[in-house]
Amino acid sequence: MVKLVLVLGDQLSEGIAALREADPACDVVVMAEVMGEAEYVPHHPKKIALIFAAMRKFAARLEGQGWRVVYTPLDHPENSGTIAGELLRHAAAFGADEVLATQPGEWRLIAELDAVPLRLRQLPDDRFIATQAEFADWAKGRKQLRMEWFYRDMRRKTGLLMVGDEPAGGQWNFDHENRKPPPEGIDFKGPMRFSPGGDVAEVLALVSARFAVNFGSLDDFWFATDHEQARQHLAHWVRHGLPRFGDYQDAMMGGERFLYHAIVGLYLNIGLLDPMEVCQAVEDAWKNGDAPINAAEGFIRQIIGWREYVRGIYFLEGPEYVSRNTLNHKRDLPWLYWGGETKMRCMAKAVEQTREEAYAHHIQRLMVTGNFALLAGVDPAQMHEWYLAVYADAFEWVEAPNTIGMSQFADGGIVASKPYISSGNYINKMSDYCKDCAYKIKDKTGEDACPFNLLYWHFLDRHRVRFRGNPRMANMYRTWDRMDGEKRETVQADARRFLEKLDAGEAV
Structure with a gap:
C-alpha cells in the first residue's frame, strides 16, 4: 500500500526520519504551502518567501532523486489551507493507508497531526x-538546568574542540574575551547574498500579493534558498567573518547590521545546513590557524550548547510553556515594535533592521527589544508572538525558551538565573546607539533621561519581594537602597509618566 510522507517547510533535509522510513518506489512525498502555517502569527514576508522558495527547490531535488512528490502551491485552487487537510486530500487521491511524518518543532502542529483521522506515525x-x-x-533530578553544564556534555559527546578528555585551550568557555564594544569599523561585508532566480522571483511575487499587510519588507531579498547556496554562505562566513566573530559578537552598531555574525540560524532551522557540518567547518578553521579559539568556541557553544539546550527545554516543559507569566506582566505590546515612532534610537534601529532584514542578532533581541519589554512589563505571550513572527530563523522550539525564559523571565528562572535587565549603561557600552539619541544616557531623571535608566529601577522596585534574595541581584538592591529617598521617588514618578505616555500611544 502507498504511504504518504509528510515533509514540512522546516524539514528540508534529505536524511529526515520520515524519508528514511519510506520507499521511493511506491510512497508519495507530500509538501504544501498552506495559509494555516503562513498566518498563525503574522510572519515577516521574507520569512514566508524563504520557506516557500526553499520548499519548492527541495521538492525538485527529491524528484530528481526518484521520489514522487505532490506539491501544493499556496495559490492552487484545491489547496485546503492546512497540513491536515492536504494529508486527507492526498490520502483519498492515492488510496494511502498510512502517513509518515517527522515530528514537528511546535506543540501546536504535533497536536494537529495527532488529530488527523488517518494512521499517522510521528518519528x-x-x-x-x-x-x-x-x-x-x-x-532529571537537577535543581538548576544551567546551559553551561549541558554544553560541556555536548562537547564530550561530539568531540568538538576537545583534546582527549579536556577542552581545547584549557578552558570550556572563552566568553570573557567575547564582549568587546563596537570597533571603529567593520572589515567584513556581511553575509553572502544571492539574487533571486526565476523560481524565487515567482515566490516573491506571490508573497507580495498575499501578505502585503504583514510587518516587514520584501525588498532586497538575498537569502540562500537551497543546500548549495547555504553551504556557499557558510564557507564565505568561515573565511571572512569567523576570525573576528568572537571579539564583537555582543557589539551593536547603527550602521552595521550584521557585523561579523554568521547568520546561519535560518538555514539550520529549515534544514539547509546540518549542525555538525557547521561546527566542523568552524573547528577546522581553528585547527588550520584561520580563526582564534575564542571565536570558534563562542560560535560552537551557540550551536551545540544553546541551540540544543533550548530545544530540550521546549519539549521538556510541554505545550503550556509559552503561556507562562511568572511576573504577571500584562502591558500590551507597544506600537513601536511594529514600526511606530520612537525617540529611543536603540529601539528604532533594532525595529528598523527587523522590518527590513527579518534579522537582528542575539544582543539586539535580548538587551534592546527584550530588555525594554521586560522593564516595561509587556505581556510575555505578546512578545513571544512578535519574535516568532518577525524573525526568519524563528520557530517555536527555539524561539519560545529564548523569549519566555531567557528574555522575559516568564518561566520563573528555568532558563535564566536572574532577569536579563540593564539600564542604558549596557547599551551605551556595547553600541553606538546612544551617541545620536534624543535621550541623554547620563541623565537618571527628568524628561531627557534615558528610558532604560528610569524603567530599570522601576522594575527592581516593583519586583523587590521576588528578587531581593537573589544573590546575583543583591548589589542592584544595595545601590537602590543607598539612593536618597527623594531621588528614588523622582525616578519612580518619571518612570510612571513614561509608561503612561507609552500606554497612551504617544511617541516615546
Whole structure:
C-alpha cells in the first residue's frame, strides 16, 4: 500500500526520519504551502518567501532523486489551507493507508497531526545532537538546568574542540574575551547574498500579493534558498567573518547590521545546513590557524550548547510553556515594535533592521527589544508572538525558551538565573546607539533621561519581594537602597509618566 510522507517547510533535509522510513518506489512525498502555517502569527514576508522558495527547490531535488512528490502551491485552487487537510486530500487521491511524518518543532502542529483521522506515525526528528530523551535524562533530578553544564556534555559527546578528555585551550568557555564594544569599523561585508532566480522571483511575487499587510519588507531579498547556496554562505562566513566573530559578537552598531555574525540560524532551522557540518567547518578553521579559539568556541557553544539546550527545554516543559507569566506582566505590546515612532534610537534601529532584514542578532533581541519589554512589563505571550513572527530563523522550539525564559523571565528562572535587565549603561557600552539619541544616557531623571535608566529601577522596585534574595541581584538592591529617598521617588514618578505616555500611544 502507498504511504504518504509528510515533509514540512522546516524539514528540508534529505536524511529526515520520515524519508528514511519510506520507499521511493511506491510512497508519495507530500509538501504544501498552506495559509494555516503562513498566518498563525503574522510572519515577516521574507520569512514566508524563504520557506516557500526553499520548499519548492527541495521538492525538485527529491524528484530528481526518484521520489514522487505532490506539491501544493499556496495559490492552487484545491489547496485546503492546512497540513491536515492536504494529508486527507492526498490520502483519498492515492488510496494511502498510512502517513509518515517527522515530528514537528511546535506543540501546536504535533497536536494537529495527532488529530488527523488517518494512521499517522510521528518519528523523532534526529537532526539534533541530543535527543529529547537524552535531555530529559540530563535534566532529571537537577535543581538548576544551567546551559553551561549541558554544553560541556555536548562537547564530550561530539568531540568538538576537545583534546582527549579536556577542552581545547584549557578552558570550556572563552566568553570573557567575547564582549568587546563596537570597533571603529567593520572589515567584513556581511553575509553572502544571492539574487533571486526565476523560481524565487515567482515566490516573491506571490508573497507580495498575499501578505502585503504583514510587518516587514520584501525588498532586497538575498537569502540562500537551497543546500548549495547555504553551504556557499557558510564557507564565505568561515573565511571572512569567523576570525573576528568572537571579539564583537555582543557589539551593536547603527550602521552595521550584521557585523561579523554568521547568520546561519535560518538555514539550520529549515534544514539547509546540518549542525555538525557547521561546527566542523568552524573547528577546522581553528585547527588550520584561520580563526582564534575564542571565536570558534563562542560560535560552537551557540550551536551545540544553546541551540540544543533550548530545544530540550521546549519539549521538556510541554505545550503550556509559552503561556507562562511568572511576573504577571500584562502591558500590551507597544506600537513601536511594529514600526511606530520612537525617540529611543536603540529601539528604532533594532525595529528598523527587523522590518527590513527579518534579522537582528542575539544582543539586539535580548538587551534592546527584550530588555525594554521586560522593564516595561509587556505581556510575555505578546512578545513571544512578535519574535516568532518577525524573525526568519524563528520557530517555536527555539524561539519560545529564548523569549519566555531567557528574555522575559516568564518561566520563573528555568532558563535564566536572574532577569536579563540593564539600564542604558549596557547599551551605551556595547553600541553606538546612544551617541545620536534624543535621550541623554547620563541623565537618571527628568524628561531627557534615558528610558532604560528610569524603567530599570522601576522594575527592581516593583519586583523587590521576588528578587531581593537573589544573590546575583543583591548589589542592584544595595545601590537602590543607598539612593536618597527623594531621588528614588523622582525616578519612580518619571518612570510612571513614561509608561503612561507609552500606554497612551504617544511617541516615546
